[in-house]
Amino acid sequence: MSNTMRLYDLAGANELARFSPYCWRVRLALAHKQLPVETVAWRFTDKAAIAFSGQGKVPVLVDGDHCVVDSWVIAEYLEDTYPDRPSLFGSAVGRSLARFVNQWTSETLHLAIARAIISDLAKILHPQDMDYFRTTREAAFGTTFENLATAQVANIEALQRVLQPLNSTLGQQAFLAGDTPSYADHVAFSAFQWARVSSPISLIPTNSSIATWRERMLDAYDGLARATPAS
Ligand SMILES: N[C@@H](CCC(=O)N[C@@H](CS)C(=O)NCC(=O)O)C(=O)O
Numbered sequence: 001m002s003n004t005m006r007l008y009d010l011a012g013a014n015e016l017a018r019f020s021p022y023c024w025r026v027r028l029a030l031a032h033k034q035l036p037v038e039t040v041a042w043r044f045t046d047k048a049a050i051a052f053s054g055q056g057k058v059p060v061l062v063d064g065d066h067c068v069v070d071s072w073v074i075a076e077y078l079e080d081t082y083p084d085r086p087s088l089f090g091s092a093v094g095r096s097l098a099r100f101v102n103q104w105t106s107e108t109l110h111l112a113i114a115r116a117i118i119s120d121l122a123k124i125l126h127p128q129d130m131d132y133f134r135t136t137r138e139a140a141f142g143t144t145f146e147n148l149a150t151a152q153v154a155n156i157e158a159l160q161r162v163l164q165p166l167n168s169t170l171g172q173q174a175f176l177a178g179d180t181p182s183y184a185d186h187v188a189f190s191a192f193q194w195a196r197v198s199s200p201i202s203l204i205p206t207n208s209s210i211a212t213w214r215e216r217m218l219d220a221y222d223g224l225a226r227a228t229p230a231s
Contacts, residue, residue: 005030005062007027007039009059019194019198022071043126044132061077063077090177090182109163113195117194124231167210168209170210181216181217193228
């Protein structure tokens with residue numbers, strides 16, 4: 001496999017605005033495993049650029065002759081292909097529990113965050129993506145971005161209830177994985193990185209356990225996530 005992998009990574013109008021939570025999971029996993037990567041800025045409507053992967057979503061990771069898609073599949077690929085590097089899961093039990101965090105984040109946390117930030121996110125997209133994004137996401141949410149913007153305060157309040165178990169857990173330990181971060185942290189934190197890059201609104205109280213953990217994750221891996229500017 002090659003020394004430097006290639007990651008197709010979702011970007012906004014500003015090429016530095018890398019906002020995909022799924023791509024962030026992979027970037028943090030690669031940093032954790034100390035594997036260098038070259039990212040390629042990709043937009044939602046650049047389907048032709050990733051047609052070689054056989055599907056239309058990022059992350060797409062190219063490692064030598066291997067092309068791997070889907071963030072969870074990529075995490076398992078990295079863990080199993082590079083077992084001599086720091087582990088993403090720690091153990092078989094850790095892998096199974098990280099899978100739960102993966103599913104909870106994708107199926108519950110993302111929806112709650114999206115309702116709060118999507119009207120802001122729509123404004124940072126590349127112009128070529130704006131119509132596509134509005135059409136597909138308004139259909140998915142069954143309402144307009146304008147209606148979601150009007151309900152932003154209520155949606156942020158609803159998010160706090162979703163976040164309660166995450167907050168109480170992080171009140172008792174520095175990271176979801178314990179004393180140091182691993183893939184469960186990469187997954188959950190990437191949702192907050194998505195919000196940070198996409199929207200100027202504050203989703204969590206600054207004195208909360210999640211906020212303290214978020215700062216730790218922004219500093220992790222030599223400040224990889226912090227190096228991407230906030231919205
Ligand atoms: N299950 C996939 C989800 C990937 C995904 O939904 N990626 C979004 C960007 S965050 C995407 O590429 N969407 C393309 C589109 O909506 O057309 C994973 O974990 O990687």
